[in-house]
Amino acid sequence: MNSKVQNKIAIGVLYGIAGVVVLILLALVGYILVSGLPKVSWHFLTTPAKAFLKGGGIGVQLFNSFYLLILAMLISFPIALGAAIYLYEYAKDNWVTSVVRTAIEILSSLPSVVVGLFGFLFFVVKLRLGFSILSGAFALTFFNLPLLTRSIEDSLHTIDDKQREGGLALGLSRWETVTRVILPAAVPSILTGVILSAGRVFGEAAALIYTAGQSAPALNFMDWNPFNISSPLNPMRPAETLAVHIWKINSEGIMPDAKAISSGSSAVLVIAILLFNLAARYLGKRLYKRLTSA
Amino acid sequence: MFMSSDIAKPGTTPERHIVQPTDAQHPTVLSTEGLHVFYGDKEAIYEGDLKFARNQITALIGASGSGKSTFLRSLNRMNDRIATVKGRIMYRGVDINQPDIDVYEMRRRIGMVFQRPNPFAKSIYDNIAFALRLRGVTAKNKLDEIVETSLRQAALWDQVKDELDKSALALSGGQAQRLCIARAIAVKPDVLLLDEPASALDPVSTSQLEDTLLKLKQHYTIIIVTHNMQQAARISEYTAFFNQGRVLEYDTTSQIFTNPQVQVTSDYVSGNFG
Amino acid sequence: MTKSPEQLEQELKRRSKAAKLEIWGRVVSFSALILIVAVVVAIIGFVASKGLATFTTNHVNLWDFLSGKNWNPSLTDAHGKPEVGALSMIVGSFLITVLSAIVATPFAIGTAVFMNEISPNRGAKILQPVTELLVGIPSVVYGFIGLSVVVPFTRSVFGGSGFGILSGTCVLFVMILPTVTSMSADALRAVPRYYREASLALGATQWQTIYKVVLRAATPGLMTAVVFGMARAFGEALAVQMVIGNAALMPHSLVDPAATLTSVLTTGIGNTVMGSLQNNALWSLALVLLLMSLVFNLIIRLIGRKGRLQ
Numbered sequence: 001m002n003s004k005v006q007n008k009i010a011i012g013v014l015y016g017i018a019g020v021v022v023l024i025l026l027a028l029v030g031y032i033l034v035s036g037l038p039k040v041s042w043h044f045l046t047t048p049a050k051a052f053l054k055g056g057g058i059g060v061q062l063f064n065s066f067y068l069l070i071l072a073m074l075i076s077f078p079i080a081l082g083a084a085i086y087l088y089e090y091a092k093d094n095w096v097t098s099v100v101r102t103a104i105e106i107l108s109s110l111p112s113v114v115v116g117l118f119g120f121l122f123f124v125v126k127l128r129l130g131f132s133i134l135s136g137a138f139a140l141t142f143f144n145l146p147l148l149t150r151s152i153e154d155s156l157h158t159i160d161d162k163q164r165e166g167g168l169a170l171g172l173s174r175w176e177t178v179t180r181v182i183l184p185a186a187v188p189s190i191l192t193g194v195i196l197s198a199g200r201v202f203g204e205a206a207a208l209i210y211t212a213g214q215s216a217p218a219l220n221f222m223d224w225n226p227f228n229i230s231s232p233l234n235p236m237r238p239a240e241t242l243a244v245h246i247w248k249i250n251s252e253g254i255m256p257d258a259k260a261i262s263s264g265s266s267a268v269l270v271i272a273i274l275l276f277n278l279a280a281r282y283l284g285k286r287l288y289k290r291l292t293s294a
Numbered sequence: 295m296f297m298s299s300d301i302a303k304p305g306t307t308p309e310r311h312i313v314q315p316t317d318a319q320h321p322t323v324l325s326t327e328g329l330h331v332f333y334g335d336k337e338a339i340y341e342g343d344l345k346f347a348r349n350q351i352t353a354l355i356g357a358s359g360s361g362k363s364t365f366l367r368s369l370n371r372m373n374d375r376i377a378t379v380k381g382r383i384m385y386r387g388v389d390i391n392q393p394d395i396d397v398y399e400m401r402r403r404i405g406m407v408f409q410r411p412n413p414f415a416k417s418i419y420d421n422i423a424f425a426l427r428l429r430g431v432t433a434k435n436k437l438d439e440i441v442e443t444s445l446r447q448a449a450l451w452d453q454v455k456d457e458l459d460k461s462a463l464a465l466s467g468g469q470a471q472r473l474c475i476a477r478a479i480a481v482k483p484d485v486l487l488l489d490e491p492a493s494a495l496d497p498v499s500t501s502q503l504e505d506t507l508l509k510l511k512q513h514y515t516i517i518i519v520t521h522n523m524q525q526a527a528r529i530s531e532y533t534a535f536f537n538q539g540r541v542l543e544y545d546t547t548s549q550i551f552t553n554p555q556v557q558v559t560s561d562y563v564s565g566n567f568g
Numbered sequence: 569m570t571k572s573p574e575q576l577e578q579e580l581k582r583r584s585k586a587a588k589l590e591i592w593g594r595v596v597s598f599s600a601l602i603l604i605v606a607v608v609v610a611i612i613g614f615v616a617s618k619g620l621a622t623f624t625t626n627h628v629n630l631w632d633f634l635s636g637k638n639w640n641p642s643l644t645d646a647h648g649k650p651e652v653g654a655l656s657m658i659v660g661s662f663l664i665t666v667l668s669a670i671v672a673t674p675f676a677i678g679t680a681v682f683m684n685e686i687s688p689n690r691g692a693k694i695l696q697p698v699t700e701l702l703v704g705i706p707s708v709v710y711g712f713i714g715l716s717v718v719v720p721f722t723r724s725v726f727g728g729s730g731f732g733i734l735s736g737t738c739v740l741f742v743m744i745l746p747t748v749t750s751m752s753a754d755a756l757r758a759v760p761r762y763y764r765e766a767s768l769a770l771g772a773t774q775w776q777t778i779y780k781v782v783l784r785a786a787t788p789g790l791m792t793a794v795v796f797g798m799a800r801a802f803g804e805a806l807a808v809q810m811v812i813g814n815a816a817l818m819p820h821s822l823v824d825p826a827a828t829l830t831s832v833l834t835t836g837i838g839n840t841v842m843g844s845l846q847n848n849a850l851w852s853l854a855l856v857l858l859l860m861s862l863v864f865n866l867i868i869r870l871i872g873r874k875g876r877l878q
Contacts, residue, residue: 003773003775003776004773006773006775007774007775007776008771010765010775010778010779011686011774011775013678014678014681014682014686015682015686017674017675017678017679017682018678018679018682018683018686018687018695020675021675021676021678021679021745021749022695024699024742024745025698025699025702025745025746026715028702028705028742029702031713031717032709032713035716042874059529072802077605078600079600079604081600082596082598082599082600082601083597083600083601083603083604085593085597085600086594086597086598086600086601086744087601089597090594090597090598099605100601100604100605103604103608103609104604104605104608105865106608106612106861106862106865107604107607107608107865109799109803109861109865109868110611110803110858110861111802111830111857111861112803112805113612113803113805113806113830113833113834113854113856113857114615114803114854114857114858114861115611115835117615117833117851118610118611118614120837121614121615121618122610122614122792125842142607142611145604145607145749146604149604150457150850160412162408162410162412163412163414163415164411165372165408166408166412166413166414166474166477167406167414167425168372168401169370169372169401169405169406169407169478170401170405170425170477170478170481171398171399171400171402171405171425171429171481171584171586172398172425172428172586173398173400173586173587173589173590173593174590174593175589175592175593175594176586176590176593177587178593179593180424180428181414181415181416183415184415184416185415187631190787192665196704199704200704200752202706202709203704203705203706203708203709204706205706205708205806206707206804206805206806206830206834209806209834209838210837210838232655243706244706244708246708246709246711246712247708247711247806250711250712250715250810251809251810251835254727259716262712262716263712263716266708266709266712266713269706269708269709270705270706270709273701273704273705274701277700277701277704278369285834287848289460291415291463385576386571386573386576387572387573387574387576387577387578388576388577388578394581395580395581396580396581396582396583396584396586396588397587398584398587398590399579399580399586399587400580410705420848428586429585455718548813
């Protein structure tokens with residue numbers, strides 16, 4: 001077969017493959033949105049779930065998802081930031097650093113169910129935190145730390161070394177240079193990374209089913225005292241998130257409209273991730289512009 | 295005036311020719327004694343003992359890789375993390391190359407401006423003010439005053455006085471470099487080290503920068519690394535010629551350019567190098 | 569104005585605020601790093617100690633565990649030994665991982681080649697952002713779609729319940745497709761432009777250039793992408809658990825209910841009592857999972873090292 005014909009065939013096949021992939025991906029997103037969006041209403045988003053009856057919503061689960069996300073980010077961000085600063089700004093290229101980097105890589109490659117099981121063993125059982133928001137937030141933190149650390153490190157990498165020299169030459173310590181010069185300049189890129197990782201955390205379920213638990217007790221949205229058991233802010237209450245809810249009602253759901261609720265929840269989840277993505281791109285660009293222009 | 299070829303009689307020129315400044319009006323502020331700089335096992339500087347005269351401009355010239363930048367960066371220990379610096383660096387009678395010297399305090403006295411302008415991603419005002427704030431200068435009027443004086447000394451005030459809130463990243467190359475000079479002098483250093491500060495600038499900006507430096511020398515001792523020999527000739531009182539990790543010749547600038555004693559210097563300043 | 573050298577030396581040797589901050593900053597940032605390392609050590613330590621208890625306290629033979637086909641931790645076999653043969657789950661996990669990678673690889677690499685070599689414009693504008701977005705879709709959503717679309721489809725075509733390895737493979741294939749595609753595209757993008765130009769200038773066709781030059785040069789990166797996808801598939805729990813049927817039996821066909829390490833773990837751990845053999849056996853499965861993720865990690869490193877040597 002001559003090489004030109006071969007070339008044509010091969011490129012045709014590649015077009016075909018790309019087309020099939022696009023179709024699959026479009027069908028996937030299309031199915032989620034088409035089957036799910038009609039179920040989504042204000043009522044659906046705000047009412048609590050019903051165990052045996054039709055017409056339950058996902059209000060509590062949605063709140064739990066955001067609350068857990070915020071807590072997990074609050075815990076993991078400072079740790080990831082510190083670790084990234086040490087790794088990028090201070091760490092010498094020696095065996096200790098390489099061991100640490102390997103450890104972080106291992107953490108990032110652990111299946112999230114293993115992270116969740118460890119959270120169950122350590123926080124729920126050993127520390128007696130029970131199935132609680134707190135246990136869940138810690139599990140999500142472990143799940144989130146390696147990626148967030150790497151993403152912040154990449155952000156630090158985007159800032160020119162000349163900026164560091166500039167700070168040092170003024171008699172600033174490396175720490176002051178990093179916190180006062182480098183980090184402010186890296187904010188757009190760090191923020192993008194944080195929001196993208198938030199999307200991942202938001203959709204995570206396997207790490208949560210045995211830490212934050214699989215039940216969503218009714219909440220009293222009038223009570224904002226974190227020490228009250230029915231307060232939404234109480235960190236010791238079990239908290240099923242939206243992602244866990246989808247899994248739960250599909251594995252052992254007994255409500256009659258489980259499928260409709262799953263569709264709606266999936267659509268909400270995917271739209272939330274989409275918004276996280278768009279927000280990350282938009283805010284990153286916007287902040288960067290503000291930083292570099294008048 | 296001799297042409298370089300007139301004195302270049304093989305075998306009759308010395309290998310090194312060092313004349314340290316002795317002008318009583320301009321006593322030594324900074325000097326190096328027995329300086330050796332290593333990158334790993336590689337020795338980058340091995341004969342570089344120089345004295346620098348106060349309120350004068352000293353130029354360090356030489357081909358790339360001759361060690362002049364390494365030498366300059368050793369003076370305020372900017373190379374601490376990547377190089378080993380042995381020997382003494384005497385600043386007003388104190389050896390600042392001792393391990394227990396506080397490098398941050400020392401660098402406030404011996405400041406540095408780099409090859410490429412590196413303004414911070416902050417407003418013009420904050421570029422100058424923020425290091426001061428970190429050192430406890432918080433009074434607004436005091437800060438305003440220092441920002442204005444520094445910008446005036448760096449000949450940038452008239453161009454930016456109405457847009458101090460603007461991001462410094464929006465400045466042109468020449469303006470940005472002068473902002474970096476303003477930033478460096480705002481912490482009131484004693485010595486100013488400049489590492490090819492004009493190499494990224496156009497001719498007009500370069501000449502403005504040179505004017506600025508000539509004015510600055512009444513307040514500061516300036517040591518400047520430059521590739522540009524005309525620049526060295528125009529602005530400096532003393533010139534040191536570096537070659538392969540050694541200072542081969544050090545003398546007044548007029549001597550170096552009109553009557554170099556060492557063959558290699560003579561070749562370099564007359565453009566016959568390499 | 570002029571100070572004596574002694575005075576100046578004293579000033580220069582006094583520890584400045586900057587020096588104090590520097591030490592503080594180093595300590596704080598280093599502690600954060602150590603905390604992460606401690607978490608990794610703790611996870612491995614805890615899971616290993618629990619997972620090994622099956623063999624140390626319950627005296628299960630390691631070989632029986634790895635090669636046994638019967639998984640009924642609450643029952644004992646004819647010799648009075650507990651039935652904790654994990655082979656069916658191990659086979660299930662590997663089967664589903666390998667199959668989904670085999671299906672996903674040509675599609676992922678083909679698409680990556682398309683968006684990088686054939687139609688870079690459309691690639692950069694549409695395909696790349698879309699694949700990057702899809703990487704972020706939560707795995708439960710994949711599981712739900714598997715349950716509501718793939719399982720009924722399999723049921724109608726092959727009969728039976730529809731749950732099984734085939735449905736699991738389909739779900740994982742779609743799930744790892746965006747990840748592998750996006751990483752493959754990164755690998756192709758890292759091939760220097762002049763490789764292609766040199767090849768085209770020698771008269772090679774575009775396909776010859778892609779096949780003989782670009783794909784060769786990008787091989788380590790593409791392999792990393794595929795192994796990464798396999799690691800994700802192997803460790804995925806919920807999406808698989810929702811469609812595989814969760815029957816801890818040796819898989820005889822692709823359309824019979826089966827089980828993976830992760831699916832048995834997710835369903836089982838809540839229904840067993842801490843410290844019991846049934847529970848310990850599950851932790852042993854978790855340990856196998858953890859060790860496999862270390863192996864995947866090692867493979868990725870080896871590929872990376874080999875790639876650098878070339």
